[in-house]
Amino acid sequence: MKKITICWLRRDLRLEDNTALNQACQNGQNVLPIFIFDTNILDELEDKHDARVTFIHKQLKNIHQALIKKQSTLLVRFGKPLDVFKMLSEEFDIEAVYTNRDYEPYATKRDKEVRVLLEGKNISFYDFKDQVIFDKDEILNKGGKHYKVFTAYKNDWLQKFNESPPQIQNADFQKLYKTTPIDFPELEAIGFSPTSISLPPLEIDKEKIRVYDKTRNYPALDKTSHLGIHLRFGTISIRKLALEVADLNQTFLNELIWREFFMMLLCHNHRLIQRAFKSQYDKIPWRNNEEEFQKWCKGKTGYPMVDAGMRELNKTGYMHNRVRMIVASFLTKHLLIDWRWGEAYFAKKLLDYELASNNGNWQWAAGTGTDAQPYFRIFNPESQIKKFDKELEYVKKWVPEYGTDRYPSPIVDHKSARERALKTYKSALES
DNA sequence: TGAAATGTTGGGGCG
DNA sequence: ACGCCCCAACATTTC
Numbered sequence: 001m002k003k004i005t006i007c008w009l010r011r012d013l014r015l016e017d018n019t020a021l022n023q024a025c026q027n028g029q030n031v032l033p034i035f036i037f038d039t040n041i042l043d044e045l046e047d048k049h050d051a052r053v054t055f056i057h058k059q060l061k062n063i064h065q066a067l068i069k070k071q072s073t074l075l076v077r078f079g080k081p082l083d084v085f086k087m088l089s090e091e092f093d094i095e096a097v098y099t100n101r102d103y104e105p106y107a108t109k110r111d112k113e114v115r116v117l118l119e120g121k122n123i124s125f126y127d128f129k130d131q132v133i134f135d136k137d138e139i140l141n142k143g144g145k146h147y148k149v150f151t152a153y154k155n156d157w158l159q160k161f162n163e164s165p166p167q168i169q170n171a172d173f174q175k176l177y178k179t180t181p182i183d184f185p186e187l188e189a190i191g192f193s194p195t196s197i198s199l200p201p202l203e204i205d206k207e208k209i210r211v212y213d214k215t216r217n218y219p220a221l222d223k224t225s226h227l228g229i230h231l232r233f234g235t236i237s238i239r240k241l242a243l244e245v246a247d248l249n250q251t252f253l254n255e256l257i258w259r260e261f262f263m264m265l266l267c268h269n270h271r272l273i274q275r276a277f278k279s280q281y282d283k284i285p286w287r288n289n290e291e292e293f294q295k296w297c298k299g300k301t302g303y304p305m306v307d308a309g310m311r312e313l314n315k316t317g318y319m320h321n322r323v324r325m326i327v328a329s330f331l332t333k334h335l336l337i338d339w340r341w342g343e344a345y346f347a348k349k350l351l352d353y354e355l356a357s358n359n360g361n362w363q364w365a366a367g368t369g370t371d372a373q374p375y376f377r378i379f380n381p382e383s384q385i386k387k388f389d390k391e392l393e394y395v396k397k398w399v400p401e402y403g404t405d406r407y408p409s410p411i412v413d414h415k416s417a418r419e420r421a422l423k424t425y426k427s428a429l430e431s
Numbered sequence: 432t433g434a435a436a437t438g439t440t441g442g443g444g445c446g
Numbered sequence: 447a448c449g450c451c452c453c454a455a456c457a458t459t460t461c
Contacts, residue, residue, distance in 0.1 A: 327434065364432085376461050377433050384433095385441085418434085422461055 001093040004030040004177055008099040008378075010107070012057040012130055012234035015066055017168045019130035020124040024098035025175040032177040033067065034090075035060055036084050038107070038188045044314045051195035051317050052229075052350055058199070059235050064184050072176035078190050085114055097219055100130035100234075103267050104355050108213050132155075132233065132260050133242055135164055136267040144270050148370050155256050161246070165237035197317050199351070200226040202235055213251035219308075220393035221319035225252070226318070228352025231259070262360030266369065273359060274340070276368035281375075284428040285337040295411055296331055297345055299399070302410035303381040305389065306330045308398035315398075317351035322388055328365030329379035334417040336424055339366035367425070376423040378418050 005028030007021045013035075015021065024031045047055070064074040077084045088094065097118055104113070115125040129135050139156050140146055147153035187194055208215075208223055215223035230236040238256070245252050266272055276282045295301050299310035309323035319327070324346075331342045343362040347353050365371030367377060389395055392402070401407045 309448090322432085329433085334460090371432095373433085379432095380434060419461090426461085 002030055002177075003093045003095045004032050005095050006088070007033045008097055009033055009063075011100065011102055012100045013056065013063065014235055014237065015063060015171055015173075017237040018100070018171065018234075019128040019169075020098040020100045021127065021171045022169050023128060024096075025171040025173070028096055029175060030100070030173050031098075031171075032072070032075055032179075033063070033343040034077065034088075037076070037078045037083050037339060038081055038110075039079055040081075040110070040397055042190065042192075046348070048191060049195045051191050051197040051199065052233075052353070053190075053192045054187065054195040054197075055199050055229060055351065056233060057192075058418050059233065064181070067176065068181045070173050070176055071178050072173075073179050073182045074184070075182050076185055078185070081110055081114055085117055086369045089118070089121050089123065089402045094118075094121075096124035096126060098126050098128070101127045101265060102131065103136075105270050105273065125404060131238065132263060133238060133256075134260060134264075135160060139264065144170065146264060147261075148265075149372070150258065150261055150370065152252065153261050157257050158253075161381075162240070163245075165243060166241070168237070168240055170409040177236075188287075197315075197351070200229060200255065200318075202227075202242065205237075206244070206248060209245050209248045209252050212249045216251070217322050217388050218394075219323050220389055220391070220397070224296065224321055227311070228350075228354070229307060232352050232354050234360045248261055258360075259354070259357055262356040264288065266356040272363070273355070276366075277363055277370050278368055279366035281366070282426060283431060284336075287343070288338055292335050292411060293331075293337055293341060295408075296327070296335060296342075300408050300410075301330065302408040303330065304392075304395040304399050304402045304407075305381045305385050308404075311398040312345075313349050313418065319350070320394070322384075323394075324361070325365060326379050326381060326384050328362060329377070330381060332366040332374075333378045333421040334381075334412050334414070335420060339368065355386045375429075376422070378415060378421060381414065382414065404418055 004025050009025040009261040012018050012020065014213065021031070021033065042053070050079070059077060060074060069075050077088075097114075099111070103109070112126065118125045134157060136146065139153060139160065141152065146157070148313065204227070207223070210224070212223070215221050227236060227241065231238060231241070242256055243252065245256070296306070296310065298313065299307035301307055305323065306327050309319050309327045312323070328339070328342055331337050332339050339362045343358055346358055346362070350358070360369060364371050367373070367375035385392065385395065395402055
């Protein structure tokens with residue numbers, strides 16, 4: 001039996017500039033890329049048409065075909081990773097497993113178990129930084145602690161980025177395991193069906209990024225990058241993206257830094273998934289009215305900007321960033337519903353769902369996060385229209401019945417809801 | 432990357 | 447010419 005080196009793909013679904021693959025090809029022989037449809041994750045998905053699964057499947061197919069052209073293959077398995085690796089270790093003579101680090105709590109635990117299993121069988125397990133430019137301990141303040149304020153973190157990040165820009169590198173594909181193609185499973189074989197939702201193409205539109213700071217706040221223009229899902233599943237290299245945009249638009253680069261800031265915070269403190277960054281905010285007595293929550297989910301609050309956003313999300317798996325802030329402010333402040341409810345709904349619906357960013361941004365909206373700005377930040381859904389959708393273009397696109405008698409009246413009055421939120425936060429924080 | 436309330440200033444209309 | 451009021455525009459404070 002030939003000795004092989006496995007490169008385990010997870011959230012790095014590309015062959016270009018992939019650190020684990022580069023390392024595997026550099027240090028190993030007969031490199032076989034594999035992907036495991038992890039039933040621990042898939043079983044949690046309610047929707048068997050989940051677009052994210054289609055996205056992954058589609059990308060894997062591309063990778064498989066590219067590998068076939070190199071006389072190799074992608075090996076796709078289905079099951080619990082531990083079981084899969086047990087089986088693989090019997091099927092193959094495995095020298096080592098290379099993979100890129102995934103920082104989420106489930107992934108960390110899974111990888112630890114896989115490592116123990118493999119090392120027990122004398123198989124080395126190597127993991128690499130790939131998903132971020134800087135790992136959690138690479139950007140630290142003068143006291144050697146991790147930053148808790150974005151601006152300070154960003155300045156440090158930028159300085160280090162400019163001092164030693166990341167390198168783009170491709171693997172030596174000659175080292176791939178040469179084989180006839182191994183059958184590639186269809187979506188149905190893993191219990192899913194293709195989505196009808198359209199998936200954003202992978203392209204870096206330089207002109208769009210160059211004017212990002214001027215256009216990004218107008219949802220009708222739809223001038224955000226839609227690259228979130230590609231970052232989520234690693235179909236784009238963060239190094240390549242950051243290098244390309246660095247000179248084009250600082251505001252856009254900042255968004256990438258926010259991503260790493262939230263990942264870094266969560267890495268240092270897994271508690272943030274369930275708890276407010278500022279613990280006194282866990283005292284807020286959320287109203288958590290189930291009926292109002294349902295109206296928010298469905299886009300039937302009677303506030304056109306909120307409803308437009310939620311309907312866009314429900315229909316497309318995407319919501320414009322400006323509108324995400326508005327609906328989040330509305331849920332937490334106007335309705336006084338726990339930010340974790342909103343976070344969970346976004347997690348279910350967003351194609352570009354990313355635990356750290358979702359959590360960080362929801363905490364930002366709820367006022368419980370790292371941001372110094374306190375809870376007073378309450379968006380006025382009406383004036384947000386005046387500022388960012390004056391012609392009602394975005395609103396009308398998603399809420400065509402707006403202005404007719406079929407459109408519901410507001411479920412809460414803005415002025416009194418605002419005052420209620422202020423009062424509730426104030427007394428919770430004083431207690 | 433908030434909005435409302437309150438304060439300040441200055442120009443114009445008008446007696 | 448002057449004081450007064452009104453109000454818009456802007457600045458600051460407060461929630």
